[in-house]
Every structure is written in structure tokens, then in C-alpha cells.
Amino acid sequence: MSQSNVLLSLKDVHTHIGAYHILHGVNMEVPRGEVTLLLGRNGAGKTTTLRTIMGLWQASHGEIHFNGHNITPMRTPDIASLNVAYVPENMGIFADLTVEENMLLAARMSSRANQMDEDRLAWICAMFPAVEKFWHHPAGKLSGGQKQMLAVARAMVEPRDLLIVDEPSKGLAPSIVQNMMDAFRKMKASGVSILLVEQNIHFAQQLGDSVAVMDNGRVIHAGSMVALTENPELQKSLLGLAL
Amino acid sequence: MVSFKTNFDFKPLLLLPLLALIALPLIDSFDTWLTLSVAGLAMGMIIFIMASGLTLVFGLMDVLNFGHGVFIALGAFVATTVLSSMLDWTQSSELWRNLVAVGVAMALAMLAAAIIGLAFERLIVRPVYGQHLKQILITMGGMIIGEELIKVIWGPLQIALPLPEAMRGSLLWGDASLEKYRLMAVVVGLFVFAFQAWTLSRTKVGLLIRAGVQDREMVEALGYKIRRLFVGVFVVGSALAGLGGVMWGLYQQNVVPQMGAQVNVLIFIVIIMGGLGSTGGALIGALMVGLMANYTGFLLPKLALFSNIALMAAILLWRPQGVYPVANR
Numbered sequence: 001m002s003q004s005n006v007l008l009s010l011k012d013v014h015t016h017i018g019a020y021h022i023l024h025g026v027n028m029e030v031p032r033g034e035v036t037l038l039l040g041r042n043g044a045g046k047t048t049t050l051r052t053i054m055g056l057w058q059a060s061h062g063e064i065h066f067n068g069h070n071i072t073p074m075r076t077p078d079i080a081s082l083n084v085a086y087v088p089e090n091m092g093i094f095a096d097l098t099v100e101e102n103m104l105l106a107a108r109m110s111s112r113a114n115q116m117d118e119d120r121l122a123w124i125c126a127m128f129p130a131v132e133k134f135w136h137h138p139a140g141k142l143s144g145g146q147k148q149m150l151a152v153a154r155a156m157v158e159p160r161d162l163l164i165v166d167e168p169s170k171g172l173a174p175s176i177v178q179n180m181m182d183a184f185r186k187m188k189a190s191g192v193s194i195l196l197v198e199q200n201i202h203f204a205q206q207l208g209d210s211v212a213v214m215d216n217g218r219v220i221h222a223g224s225m226v227a228l229t230e231n232p233e234l235q236k237s238l239l240g241l242a243l
Numbered sequence: 244m245v246s247f248k249t250n251f252d253f254k255p256l257l258l259l260p261l262l263a264l265i266a267l268p269l270i271d272s273f274d275t276w277l278t279l280s281v282a283g284l285a286m287g288m289i290i291f292i293m294a295s296g297l298t299l300v301f302g303l304m305d306v307l308n309f310g311h312g313v314f315i316a317l318g319a320f321v322a323t324t325v326l327s328s329m330l331d332w333t334q335s336s337e338l339w340r341n342l343v344a345v346g347v348a349m350a351l352a353m354l355a356a357a358i359i360g361l362a363f364e365r366l367i368v369r370p371v372y373g374q375h376l377k378q379i380l381i382t383m384g385g386m387i388i389g390e391e392l393i394k395v396i397w398g399p400l401q402i403a404l405p406l407p408e409a410m411r412g413s414l415l416w417g418d419a420s421l422e423k424y425r426l427m428a429v430v431v432g433l434f435v436f437a438f439q440a441w442t443l444s445r446t447k448v449g450l451l452i453r454a455g456v457q458d459r460e461m462v463e464a465l466g467y468k469i470r471r472l473f474v475g476v477f478v479v480g481s482a483l484a485g486l487g488g489v490m491w492g493l494y495q496q497n498v499v500p501q502m503g504a505q506v507n508v509l510i511f512i513v514i515i516m517g518g519l520g521s522t523g524g525a526l527i528g529a530l531m532v533g534l535m536a537n538y539t540g541f542l543l544p545k546l547a548l549f550s551n552i553a554l555m556a557a558i559l560l561w562r563p564q565g566v567y568p569v570a571n572r
């Protein structure tokens with residue numbers, strides 16, 4: 001893959017958390033304009049990889065490049081300012097704030113709600129109707145699915161180059177998972193690159209363009225989702241099941 | 244379907260009239276009860292001013308600052324210097340001249356506390372982020388050093404801080420005696436609370452503070468440098484402690500270098516009762532502590548301090564994370 005087509009790359013990234021060596025040399029690439037899935041069993045290092053990309057944990061070795069910047073030593077706010085949006089596994093919703101206030105916080109260019117881009121808000125609310133419906137309600141009172149919608153909507157309140165989401169379908173009803181998939185497709189169509197950690201293999205299969213599979217803190221397979229889907233033997237050896 | 248009846252929890256607000264109503268039959272005289280209640284509210288407002296910054300500092304960065312009292316003492320001592328050099332103004336019987344003198348003392352006390360607060364954050368707090376035990380030890384050490392420096396500058400002895408002429412005395416309402424200064428303290432406290440409430444609910448900075456108290460990592464992931472915000476809150480919190488120190492000194496009419504350490508106990512009771520990180524909770528906690536201290540000071544003077552600890556224990560049995568617990572903590 002040519003360098004200009006790669007938005008994010010990790011080269012031999014190691015991460016230590018306290019005395020624990022979690023990532024053991026992660027190598028992976030996120031192509032520009034695609035949906036990349038990061039798969040693997042629990043404890044494989046997927047969430048640690050995302051947190052290391054975001055600077056929430058510092059890589060102890062290796063390099064992470066985003067859009068021509070070496071972001072390895074950068075702090076989280078500086079990485080986010082490069083138009084990287086992150087939705088953590090717990091969604092990171094501010095429960096005591098209203099939906100409107102949650103959205104306003106993510107709109108760095110706006111100091112008041114009426115300064116947010118109306119067209120963009122309309123686009124987001126069309127994808128996630130719950131955001132508009134509960135606009136003035138406290139976010140902590142939303143259901144799990146509504147919170148996940150708010151988390152992704154908030155991440156996209158301003159144009160971003162890369163959207164990173166940790167387990168977007170976790171614990172959601174099938175109809176909301178479908179809603180989430182449709183939204184990710186629309187975001188991709190708008191030119192956003194997306195990196196998802198996912199356990200729901202069917203969600204991954206329908207959405208992913210490329211895939212990286214992790215185990216024991218390393219990427220053990222990287223390639224196109226189509227190639228993985230069409231190769232049951234590979235699926236079994238990597239994931240322990242066929243798609 | 245989710246139901247949204249109301250977002251505001253009114254139950255803790257009822258604690259204040261409940262406490263006052265319980266005290267009324269015990270005190271026997273309505274006028275005495277009214278006098279004690281106003282004194283308690285004034286004391287509570289001053290404690291709130293001193294405590295509000297500390298609760299945000301803890302909420303935002305999980306920093307246990309046991310040195311907060313030094314800013315209180317510093318503010319009070321700056322006031323002794325300012326007011327003693329403005330005797331023409333403080334001894335005038337014209338209220339506006341008194342207000343100017345106290346206003347200047349407050350402004351300079353806040354400025355001094357803010358500057359020292361900035362240095363305190365840089366030198367003492369910043370190296371121990373995330374390390375609670377070290378925070379307790381080093382901030383207490385910082386307070387001891389601060390107290391000793393106050394002794395070097397102002398001397399080790401108690402200094403009188405008399406009320407300006409027109410602020411002395413009481414207003415009589417029936418047989419109840421309402422001290423003018425205490426009424427003023429209530430007004431200043433309400434103003435500070437209103438300003439904080441407006442900032443926290445109506446501005447982007449306030450939104451960031453409220454969000455940071457809940458989940459600072461997520462605020463950073465949204466692209467905001469929370470340490471800068473924390474330094475700002477620390478400095479403002481220190482300035483408010485300085486303001487509270489001026490008011491507390493005038494309330495007691497004297498100051499000693501150890502006054503910060505003495506008030507620290509009350510402040511920690513207040514912020515724990517209120518819910519760490521909650522300014523609304525700190526207000527309720529401070530007013531309850533003020534009322535309780537005055538009622539028990541009248542009824543059972545030997546149990547005055549114990550009564551506040553008992554009050555805190557009772558509140559924590561009801562709500563283990565304080566009257567207004569902060570979500571996500």
C-alpha cells in the first residue's frame with residue numbers, strides 16, 4: 001500500500017502498563033477512507049492498542065504515525081486536535097450533562113450550542129434520531145443504546161479524519177446495531193476513515209474493508225476483510241470460528 | 244421508553260429547614276433561634292467560600308490538598324495589613340468608605356492567595372499527581388511551611404482584625420439580634436455561589452470543569468488540555484480561600500497563623516458531606532455545618548465540633564458519596 005493511502009500506521013509498538021508488558025510490537029495500518037476492524041479474543045491487546053494510539057497510554061517503544069505526523073510522543077489533547085475522534089469502550093458519556101452539553105463539549109470551535117454547525121447537526125441527528133429527541137435531557141438517563149449513539153454522534157460533531165470506536169455493538173439490541181452499521185457506512189461515504197475494535201464477528205464482516213487480528217499483544221494477521229471472509233480455514237485458525 | 248421527571252434532586256435541600264426545625268423546640272426562644280440561624284448561615288456561607296475551590300480541585304484532578312488552609316490564613320493576614328493601613332476608611336462611620344476598605348483588602352488577599360496558589364500548584368502539587376499518600380504528606384508540609392512564613396512576615400502572635408465602624412452592631416428584629424456583618428457575609432456568600440453556578444452552567448469553561456470532574460480522560464480525548472484547566476481552577480480556588488480568609492478573620496475579629504489548619508477540619512467535613520467535586524453539595528454541607536455549630540454551641544457547647552463529625556457520619560450513612568455525588572466517580 002502506498003504511503004499516501006495510509007492514514008494511520010503503527011510500527012513495532014510496545015506498551016507497558018506498570019510492570020505489565022501488554023503490547024509486544026504491534027504493526028498495523030489504517031488505510032485512508034476505509035473501515036478497518038481490529039479483531040481478537042479478550043485480552044489480546046485491542047483496547048490497549050487504541051488507547052496507545054490516543055496517547056492515553058504511552059508507547060514504550062516503536063512509532064505511531066498519523067496523517068504525516070509522528071504522534072508517538074504526543075499528548076492526548078494534541079492527538080485529538082489532529083482530527084482524531086475516540087469513543088472508548090465505556091462510551092465516555094458525561095452523565096451529569098445534557099445531550100446538548102455533551103455535543104457542545106466535542107464541538108471545539110463552538111462556545112455556545114447555537115454556534116454549532118446546523119447542517120452537520122442535522123446530518124448527525126438523521127443518523128441518530130435519539131440525539132435530537134433527548135437533546136435537553138441528562139445523558140445519564142439514556143438507555144445503553146442511546147448512550148452509544150450519543151457517544152458516536154458526539155465524536156462526529158465536527159469533521160474528523162479518523163474515528164476510533166471501541167466495541168460499538170457491545171450490549172446493543174439488534175435494531176440498534178443495524179442503526180449503528182448504517183451510520184458508519186454514511187460516515188465512511190463522507191470520507192471519514194474508521195477504526196473499530198469489535199467482538200461481534202457478523203458486524204465486523206458486514207462493515208469492514210480491511211482487518212487486523214490480534215493475539216497476545218501482536219497483530220497476527222492483516223489483510224482485506226473479503227479475504228478473511230472467504231477463507232474458513234484462516235478464520236478458524238485466527239479466531240477459532242468460521243464467520 | 245425512558246421517563247424524565249426531573250433532573251434535580253431536592254431532598255438534600257430539605258435538610259436545612261429540617262435541621263432548623265429540629266433546633267427550634269430545643270432552643271425554646273424563637274428570637275434566639277433566629278439569631279443563631281442567621282449566625283449559622285453566615286458562618287456556613289464563609290465556609291462555603293473557602294471550601295468551594297477545594298472541592299473542584301479534588302473533583303477535577305483527584306488531588307487531596309491539605310494545604311488549602313494556608314491560602315485562608317494568607318488572605319486574613321493580608322487583610323490585617325491592608326485594613327490597618329486604611330484606618331481613615333475603616334474608622335469612618337460612612338458605610339461606603341468601610342466597603343471600599345474591605346473591598347481593597349479582599350481584592351489584594353485574593354491576588355496574594357492566587358499568586359501563592361499558582362506557585363503551590365507548580366512546586367508542591369504537580370510532582371505528586373495521582374499519588375494520594377504523597378499528596379497528603381507534601382501538601383500538609385506545604386501548609387506548615389506557609390504558616391512559618393506567615394510568622395516570619397507578620398509575627399507569631401494573634402493580630403486583631405476589628406470590623407470597620409459601620410459594619411459593627413446589630414439590627415434588631417423583635418428581640419432577635421441580627422449582626423450586620425453576618426448579614427453581609429450571607430450576601431457575599433450568595434454572590435459567590437451565584438457567580439460559580441453561572442460559570443459552571445452557562446460557560447464553556449464551566450462545562451469543561453463539570454465534565455472534567457466526571458471523566459477527565461474523556462475531556463482530554465475530546466482535545467482539551469485539562470491540566471491547564473486544573474491550574475486555573477486551583478488558582479481561582481486559592482483566591483476564593485483568600486477571600487474566605489478575610490471574611491473569616493473579620494468574623495472572628497482576630498487572626499492567628501494556625502487559623503488555616505483550624506478551619507481545614509471544617510472544610511473537609513463540608514466537601515465530604517457535599518460530595519467530592521460538587522459545588523452545590525459544598526453549599527448545602529457548609530450551611531449545615533454552620534447551623535449545627537451555632538445550635539450546638541448554644542445548647543451543648545462541649546459537643547460543638549463533635550456535632551459536625553456526627554452530622555457528617557449521619558449524612559454518609561444516608562448517602563455514602565455525599566449529598567450530591569458526582570456521576571462517574
